[in-house]
Amino acid sequence: MARAVPAVERAFDVLELFLDVPELSAPEITAKLGLPRTTVHELVGTLAERGYLTTSGGNRFRLGVRSFQLGAVYAERLDLAREGQAVAEEIAERCQETVHVGVREGAGVLYVAKVDSSHPVRMVSAVGRLLPAHCTAIGKVLLAALPRAEFDEVYPEPELPAMTAGSITSRAALLDELAAIAGGGVAREHCESNDAVACVAAPVRDHSGAVVAAMSISAPILRWNDEVEQALRELVAEGAQRLSERLGSAPAA
Known part of the structure; x- marks a missing residue:
């Protein structure tokens, strides 16, 4: 198996947190994953920019439309x-x-x-x-x-x-x-x-x-x-x- 890429793994760790809860703040994500605060801000910023996360007000995040689109394509197939x-x-x-x-x-x-x-x-x-x-x-x-x-x-x-x-x-x-x-x-x-x-x-x-x-x-x-x-x-x-x-x-x- 190819070597896992740590940055990609951390991004998926962030996304998979939302399987259990609808919304999370950056500090909550930091606490749950035990990652540095700056790393979490970079991750959620990138995911939000790509549409996989979206802000829901008050600096809280939830899954974005891109996550829904991927899931919908998987379900259709x-x-x-x-x-x-x-x-x-x-x-x-x-x-x-x-x-x-x-x-x-x-x-x-x-x-x-x-x-x-x-x-x-x-x-x-x-x-x-x-x-x-x-x-x-x-x-x-x-x-x-x-x-x-x-x-x-x-x-x-x-x-x-x-x-x-x-x-x-x-x-x-x-x-x-x-x-x-x-x-x-x-x-x-x-x-x-x-x-x-x-x-x-x-x-x-x-x-x-x-x-x-x-x-x-x-x-x-x-x-x-x-x-x-x-x-x-x-x-x-x-x-x-x-x-x-x-x-x-x-x-x-």
């Missing part, structure tokens, strides 16, 4: 399907099971990325396929993030259609499960969309922290047990967090 496919490939390589990334479409889940299991026995699914959200782990994660008013619009009726004998068929039961998912972060599906498949899923967030997608790992029940499920729950949470970070979400604490 992000592609959930492309980024999801890349992370799904990494996760599938580690677990050798099928990995999906999906988004909600009304009361359904649309798969936007998929990597097949390397095992000869695998689930049959396809990118672009729409499944009932309440029957899938991905769908449950996405539904758990909905405000109650929006959930009621999606599911106005008390009864829900089933895909298998294991599917949730009542709105009340679905709400109970979604409450548990909202608290724990990972959803589980066992033979609810396919009689022979179990699945776990975790939320994917964008730069604002909103849940915009979910990642799942699925496996035939002949390879499923409590130990496998726990390992896959941890792995899918890791994969979803990695994809979230690629979409601009803050790194996990």
Whole structure:
């Protein structure tokens, strides 16, 4: 890796302070970074001149329009399907099971990325396929993030259609499960969309922290047990967090 340039590093240190607070004065920046006062004045002066910082009155600074423009260009060039496919490939390589990334479409889940299991026995699914959200782990994660008013619009009726004998068929039961998912972060599906498949899923967030997608790992029940499920729950949470970070979400604490 090329040698880091100290002046550039200090400039980024200044800018990154504004990820946590909207405004700072030059003395506050000096105190937070432990840099000489003259150095800070030179840094904020240069950044302000280039439009990366702007003054907000009273000798206080905030991020300028140039910072916004760079962030907007980055956001525009992000592609959930492309980024999801890349992370799904990494996760599938580690677990050798099928990995999906999906988004909600009304009361359904649309798969936007998929990597097949390397095992000869695998689930049959396809990118672009729409499944009932309440029957899938991905769908449950996405539904758990909905405000109650929006959930009621999606599911106005008390009864829900089933895909298998294991599917949730009542709105009340679905709400109970979604409450548990909202608290724990990972959803589980066992033979609810396919009689022979179990699945776990975790939320994917964008730069604002909103849940915009979910990642799942699925496996035939002949390879499923409590130990496998726990390992896959941890792995899918890791994969979803990695994809979230690629979409601009803050790194996990």
